[in-house]
Amino acid sequence: MKEIYEPNFVEKLFDKMSSSYSSMNYITSFGFSERWRRQSVEEVGIDKGATVVDLMTGMGECWKHILKKSDSNSKLVGLDFSSEMIKRAEKYKTKFNNSTIEILKENVFENSIKNETADFVISGFGLKTFNNEQLNKLANEIERILKPNGKFSLIDVSVPNNNFLKPFYMFYLKSIIPILGRVFLGRAETYRMLGVYTEEFGNSRNAHQIFKRTNFEVEYVEYFYGCASGIKGRKIK
Numbered sequence: 001m002k003e004i005y006e007p008n009f010v011e012k013l014f015d016k017m018s019s020s021y022s023s024m025n026y027i028t029s030f031g032f033s034e035r036w037r038r039q040s041v042e043e044v045g046i047d048k049g050a051t052v053v054d055l056m057t058g059m060g061e062c063w064k065h066i067l068k069k070s071d072s073n074s075k076l077v078g079l080d081f082s083s084e085m086i087k088r089a090e091k092y093k094t095k096f097n098n099s100t101i102e103i104l105k106e107n108v109f110e111n112s113i114k115n116e117t118a119d120f121v122i123s124g125f126g127l128k129t130f131n132n133e134q135l136n137k138l139a140n141e142i143e144r145i146l147k148p149n150g151k152f153s154l155i156d157v158s159v160p161n162n163n164f165l166k167p168f169y170m171f172y173l174k175s176i177i178p179i180l181g182r183v184f185l186g187r188a189e190t191y192r193m194l195g196v197y198t199e200e201f202g203n204s205r206n207a208h209q210i211f212k213r214t215n216f217e218v219e220y221v222e223y224f225y226g227c228a229s230g231i232k233g234r235k236i237k
């Protein structure tokens with residue numbers, strides 16, 4: 001397996017990025033990341049009383065969208081394997097006193113979530129650090145933990161197909177973001193990796209193919225001219 005997809009490599013990368021991830025993510029996407037998270041979560045219409053699993057939860061960036069309509073019966077399970085991201089998620093959790101949030105520090109491929117316990121599975125920006133084999137395992141896990149009829153929505157930054165946008169986007173991703181990373185955080189290399197992953201990832205069409213299986217209905221979704229893309233779907237039975 002290419003080193004950049006090794007779980008240890010990815011875990012360390014996010015440990016290093018944790019102190020700056022939220023602000024860098026916001027700045028480098030011109031504030032779009034927040035909007036994309038909201039749109040992706042809204043794709044599945046989370047109802048009151050639902051159990052939602054947020055995979056690759058980071059420090060809980062999707063939570064406020066997931067919990068918008070929550071009530072005392074709702075439950076959110078956030079899973080991530082980076083200790084530093086999880087530490088920050090634990091702190092952030094205190095802002096949601098009225099909600100039940102369980103945080104799991106686990107690798108998604110060896111998780112302890114019980115079969116068919118989730119009404120919804122969400123993931124924001126957690127796809128690009130997986131190769132095809134891992135995306136296939138992710139599909140297995142989502143199929144396993146979703147209840148019949150349960151829904152999922154996953155999103156990540158993508159390389160737009162548009163001939164006009166693409167060169168600007170790639171220049172920004174590969175040259176400007178590492179400079180911002182160095183100026184603000186002294187970590188050009190760490191942020192350069194985001195460009196490497198995004199270029200390899202391309203968009204969510206590959207994940208769409210991988211998630212097309214008999215027990216899923218799945219659709220490809222594009223956000224802002226393909227600068228982000230995702231998949232949404234439903235487990236049939």
Ligand SMILES: C[S@@+](CC[C@H](N)C(=O)[O-])C[C@H]1O[C@@H](n2cnc3c(N)ncnc32)[C@H](O)[C@@H]1O
Pocket residue numbers: 007010011014025037055056057058059060061062079080081082085106107108109123124125126129
């Ligand atoms: C780009 S961040 C996304 C954080 C957040 N969901 C958001 O919307 O910004 C990706 C997260 O996925 C986590 N991650 C990557 N591979 C993982 C794996 N195999 N198991 C659990 N977490 C993983 C990383 O630690 C990181 O916190």
